[in-house]
Amino acid sequence: MGASSSTDNPAAAAAHEQESLAAASLPLPLLRAVFSSRSSSLPDTLAFPPATFHSPTSPPPDHFHDLLAALGPAIASLFFSPAASPSSSSDWLSFLKGFNACCARARASLPLAHLLRVYAAACARAGAPCGVRFQPDDDKVVGELAPAEIAALLSMCWAMAWSGSAPTPRAADEGAEPVLLPDVSSLVLSALVSAGAVADDAAVWGWEASGASAAKGVSAQEFTSWVISTVPGLGSCLSRYVQDRFRSCQADPVKGRSVSAGNATSDASDVYLLTRGRAWAISLSVRSALSEKFLSASIIGMDTEDLLYRSSAHGRGLSRFWSCVEGYKGPALILLSAFGGGENVDADQRWGIGVLTEQGFENKDTFYGSSGFLCATYPIFRMLLPSGTEKNIMYCHLHTQLKTYEAKPKPLGLAFGGSIGNERIFIDEDFSKVTVRHHAVDKTYQHGSLIPNQGYLPVVASILDVEVWGLGGQTTKHQQDVYKKREDIFSGQRRKIDLAAFGNWEDSPEKMMMDMVSDPNRNQREQR
Template sequence: MGASASSSSSSSPELQEEESIATSTGSLPFLRPSFSKLSNDSDSVSSTSLAQVFSLKTPKSIPSSPVTFPSLLSSLGPSLSSLLFPTATATWLQFLRGYNRCCSRQPASSSLALLFRLFSQTCLHAGIPCSLDLDDDKVSGFFAPADLLSLLSLCWVMALHSKAPEGAGGGGGQPLVLPDLTHLVLSAMVASGEVEDEGDAWDFDVSRSEKRMAASKVHVWMLSTIPGLTGCFPEYVREKLRSCAVSGDSPILSADDTSIKDGKDTFLLECGRAWAISLTLRTTLGDEFLGASFPGAVSMSFDHILYRSSLDGKGLNRFWSNVEGYNGSLLILISASSTVPGESNDGGRTWVIGILTDQGFENRKTFYGDSGYLYAISPIFRVFSPSGKDKNFMYSHSHPTGKIYEPNPKPVGLAFGGTLGSERIFIDEDFSRVTVRHHAVDKTYQHGSLIPSQGFLPVEASLLEVEVWGFGGKAAKEQQDAYKNRETLFSDQRRKVDLKTFGNWEDSPEKMMMDMVSDPNRVRREDR
């Protein structure tokens, strides 16, 4: 019965094509049992059953969320079901066709257009005004800042339930704490030309803004800045049907079943920032950010953090003692405060930038590295990938041990991009100041402003906090631990003095030298 009966009774070319598409994505093995269980071994699945699979209960509370967001969550399941499976019942062919429409390999622009259509239909089902106009894969209409924030938050919830392990947290009525995604909304507004003065970014209120962004410009911004957003919708559908095939049940999951904890902790790497960075990566490195993107739902050991200036102490020496020996991808986050042009010296604004490297730090006198990314994280999110013109990705140099004369001393500190003496980002050895220069000095990373309203002149700011997170996996951390243990062993060996290596004081060269200094003309008899 179910899928097997349908496929045996109908071997039309259309069905064979849909099954071939599902096979190419590795989905057919779990689609058959999920269809069979949802249809109760009949030839079709009701729209009610499908809506139940994709539904989320509204949590008891969602602090700091848009006013309309609870209604969006409760309308997600029915809207998704009607979008992919528009008939009252879905046969095996219609079930495959709806799944492949969402989860098959297709251009990113088509996936994003389908996501916009889901958001528009969910708003319509929830009775929320929406200004999107969708015709096939063409995108038109407008996004209000609050609407874009709701869309991004909805994608975060779908990603959460796609990545979180089954039963994580166990519910318990925990509130769903959404991450702060204002930096992404501001990034879209700047890209759409709706922000005249970037210096106003710190005081911008998303919920009260009446500006509108063209949906086509938001579409382009998402494809260029956060292309990983296109995978949230397909992954959600895929994981819900896979879970149904394994468990045989179709419960209406609660949005707070993962017991997400408050992401507003004291770390610079908040879950919203980590998720934004993961959306920019097209490699498996993005999976390493899951623990920081969904704290409490995905297991994350805080061994990921290698250095934190407020805890480990400021300065290059303290930094080096914590990151040395780690050979894996690193995320360096820098929080600093600088004066905005036109404001008084007391009007300093705090901003956060980041650097993602593909290797660990080395004590060198030249730039090194094979790849990397620069990030403007707060208040406006931007990503700057390698330009391919130069390879000055990272620089780290400390004072040599001992007093050694250097005719041409190299800068002591950390740098990223640019050239020696004209680094795009430079942190001094005391970790008290950070200098950010205009992108004109840099041929390694793409052009753009790391700080709102950044001009051509260098910006010198007071460094507030530095964090270094390791995303090289378990092997990189174990390798660093082995390196530190080896260095500790060598240090202990050097401190120990073996008294057996020393002879009698009377026969020692030191005593002979002291005797000669005290009376150099003294006649000594040679011992034969």
């Protein structure tokens, strides 16, 4: 009899349903603590932590700091109605509904619509221009986003992700150093090219988001399609931000003081190919545990101990490459920077591509691998997932010490996708040239161009630099170190010569053969 009381009470059933949804995101005791202690000041709970942002390449978007200051009140007004009594069950149910509206799992377009709604409300509070608007009592978004607005939205989303590692407002220091914003120009340009606002040819070279105020904008529907196909992780930024703010209000303020100290004041764009902006773009595209790894890299930078190979530091060539990556049995990111498709192309027209693999390198004369991703990193960002049709993920072949005759020798180099002789990406043995072919020759990865104005003919370009980053963590790196030490011991044993094993020269078969060669009739004369 008592078990049916909850089903007879619609309010209790609704509360139980909302609690079940909310518990999948945050523990219910934490939500009750937030509701009881901060129910009358949710805008303060959701407020963005005090921080100053700067960018080494271009100034932050206009009204950016005002936009962040209006973020908390905008979320509170849209999803959490003011609570008159913390002990009221109806207010608790309303609180849960607001939390589930922005944090519960939903179809891909709904979280993005909520994010755009928050962005529009924050722009209205900050006095910033915003081209998107919503119909009354409807989640359908209309209007269009200008390039500068896309840059502001993307920068705001990264700042929301950064706030998860930032100190609480009470523990924030007055004299904290400015936080470095990543470069989002490749993402903005990718959205414009996807919507047809910028042609995917010579127009992308030298494009800057700060000077694109007169460029055509992207409609809300086109922007939504681009996010779902290219950076699906962008829609979860709002849910992540709300959960982080709720956790921070119950955390120890002293522990939050040393979190954001790792964000340097200078970008590594002139040092490594894996910049903060490219790491964040990859984190938004990858739907796996590696997403957190790249998100951390976009905030504090990649650990240099994870750099397995860099052509400018370790030397060019497949043998140098193999000496650095051999024995690493974990996911890795290969980044390549090249320029031009011929001798008459301007050297400033550089482009970058990358490959994300989920297993280590093997010296084989055939393709191998279980899963991988191709991506264009500069000037346009694209991520090409596996198609599932073929499994020609990667190819790494170099000559070993034991050489044998081959009637049809396999090509020496590093390749991804396609087939032998028609690889999607092929890096030669000397790491001096890279060949990129049209997607029609490849059934392993999704269709799409990797470089601007690629065309149907193979593009042969000069390589500027190659980087390989290990993503397997300290355990995988330790296993590689053990493997290398064992190989060094074996190599030393093979090179070591034990003179005692040769025995006495007078009794050796070699001396007898030398004597016979020098005087072949000696034995006959002795018999006489």
